[in-house]
Amino acid sequence: MIEKLKLNYGYLFEDELLKEINKVGIIKEVPKGYKLLEIGDYVTSMPLLINGAIKILRQDANGDDLILYFLERGDTCAMTLECCMGQAKSEIRAIAETDAQLIMIPVKKISEWLGKYKSWQNFILKSYHSRVQELLEVIENIAFLQLDERLLKFLRDKAMVNNNDIIQVTHLKIAHDLHTSRVVVSRLLKKLENQGKIKLNRNSIQILHL
């Protein structure tokens, strides 16, 4: 595991910290679609993403999903940080977007290392910062962007985290993630195709220029 750590986080953390992570961290490999965290779960460990991508969803009172953002390599879940401070339950749902490898770190280590390692402090602050930024973006998108722009952003993000300009997804699933109806997605996708931005196929969509 130490090799994987060095490879992905070596440039971020000093050797001492890497050794500590190696000692208490647990490697976890999950397949695509695996539910890492459900709403209401207690958070006991914090994930460091080695590879793959995680989809973070918020759920409303009716049980309808809405995608917030994707996590990628080098990211951690800001929600976990939130929870370790206040022992709170998760407000979000996390699902593996692709097959993924994570290192799970016990929550109590987070604050312990905060005082001990400068690099850890930086890392936590930085990921918190970028997550807040991302959330602001999400709010902006929902409040001000038309659905077709949200859709395009969603497709681009999805293409990015999958490292593939061909996205394997149905219109119905997109509709769920964006919290709209399948018919609307189909029509907007059709529009985007006519604009030459994407290519539609059954069960997959190709992004033409990223």
Next chain:
DNA sequence: ACATTAAGTGATT
């Protein structure tokens, strides 16, 4: 050949 699931379309609110 038939059933099932995905996608396209017009009309209505």
Next chain:
DNA sequence: AATCACTTAATGT
């Protein structure tokens, strides 16, 4: 932008 009702197309058994 959402929903309904319906059609067409693709895919699995």
